[in-house]
Amino acid sequence: MKFGVVTFPGSNCDYDAYTAAKHVLQEEVEFLWHKSEDLLGSDVVILPGGFSYGDYLRAGAIARFSPIIGQVIQFARSGGIVVGICNGFQVLTECGLLPGALMRNSHLRFSCKYVYLRVENNTTRFTQACEKGEVLKIPIAHGEGNYYHFDDEIRILEDKGQVLFRYVDRQGNVTPEANPNGSLNNIAGIINEEGNVLGMMPHPERAVEEVLGSADGLKVFESIRASLATLTAVGEN
Amino acid sequence: MNSSRKAIVYVRLKDGVLDPQGVTIHKALTQMGYEDFLSVRSGRFFELEIKGDASNIDRKIDEVCSKLLANPVIEKYSVEKVK
Numbered sequence: 001m002k003f004g005v006v007t008f009p010g011s012n013c014d015y016d017a018y019t020a021a022k023h024v025l026q027e028e029v030e031f032l033w034h035k036s037e038d039l040l041g042s043d044v045v046i047l048p049g050g051f052s053y054g055d056y057l058r059a060g061a062i063a064r065f066s067p068i069i070g071q072v073i074q075f076a077r078s079g080g081i082v083v084g085i086c087n088g089f090q091v092l093t094e095c096g097l098l099p100g101a102l103m104r105n106s107h108l109r110f111s112c113k114y115v116y117l118r119v120e121n122n123t124t125r126f127t128q129a130c131e132k133g134e135v136l137k138i139p140i141a142h143g144e145g146n147y148y149h150f151d152d153e154i155r156i157l158e159d160k161g162q163v164l165f166r167y168v169d170r171q172g173n174v175t176p177e178a179n180p181n182g183s184l185n186n187i188a189g190i191i192n193e194e195g196n197v198l199g200m201m202p203h204p205e206r207a208v209e210e211v212l213g214s215a216d217g218l219k220v221f222e223s224i225r226a227s228l229a230t231l232t233a234v235g236e237n
Numbered sequence: 238m239n240s241s242r243k244a245i246v247y248v249r250l251k252d253g254v255l256d257p258q259g260v261t262i263h264k265a266l267t268q269m270g271y272e273d274f275l276s277v278r279s280g281r282f283f284e285l286e287i288k289g290d291a292s293n294i295d296r297k298i299d300e301v302c303s304k305l306l307a308n309p310v311i312e313k314y315s316v317e318k319v320k
Contacts, residue, residue: 058308061308093310100310103254105257106257148311
């Protein structure tokens with residue numbers, strides 16, 4: 001299987017994602033330049049973290065009009081797996097592949113630390129290697145991660161199991177103190193209704209080896225690999 | 238000769254959407270001793286210079302506002318035309 005990692009001007013986690021895929025997962029991976037319109041046969045497209053276009057206007061607002069995004073939208077609409085991490089999540093909401101918006105952190109500070117995430121739904125392509133309710137330790141690093149949507153839209157996301165990760169304390173309790181940015185319902189990551197597009201503020205690619213402080217992020221990548229293996233097996237039958 | 242025109246676009250958060258910057262500015266004002274202000278909402282504006290012979294400009298301004306300048310999920314915009 002092949003990962004494609006998009007590089008925008010200002011991306012700074014593209015190498016982390018590349019390294020996670022190439023050296024930890026030992027899968028094929030290519031960088032995809034934002035001006036290209038070719039996904040180079042990627043099975044999974046990652047929009048990495050960083051500060052695309054210097055976060056001018058709104059985080060992700062300009063990157064959303066990069067040539068590659070047209071291809072990413074088409075890829076996602078035809079069922080391709082797309083993962084947006086941090087700035088990538090912001091790009092996915094700006095281009096409409098994921099609902100809602102990411103606003104300035106409620107305390108107005110950039111927040112860079114380990115947080116705990118609870119897996120709310122483990123029947124997805126991104127979490128099938130996790131237990132339901134499992135608590136993952138994964139770092140965040142953002143100033144605009146405050147997830148917002150209208151009340152009734154949030155209700156729909158919750159009802160359909162689209163909220164994948166929630167900020168919790170070490171024991172797995174949803175508390176205001178565990179919420180690093182003011183996100184509604186402590187939401188840290190969501191998927192689209194079809195289940196093939198994930199956006200999350202925390203950085204699983206920065207937590208793929210114990211030496212980094214945690215290897216919990218690897219479960220997201222392993223889930224993706226397992227889901228693709230199943231899809232391929234079905235296709236071959 | 239075509240003279241250019243201008244439009245000013247104001248973008249602000251929708252009512253009811255928390256504006257942490259506005260809240261912080263309001264706190265600062267109160268600390269400075271200005272206690273007559275009940276709240277502050279922040280926003281931003283864009284000055285668009287328009288070709289004199291542009292056609293359908295109202296529609297185009299509307300498009301750029303909803304596609305790029307504002308995020309319709311959380312923000313609203315208004316346009317003021319200047320000669």
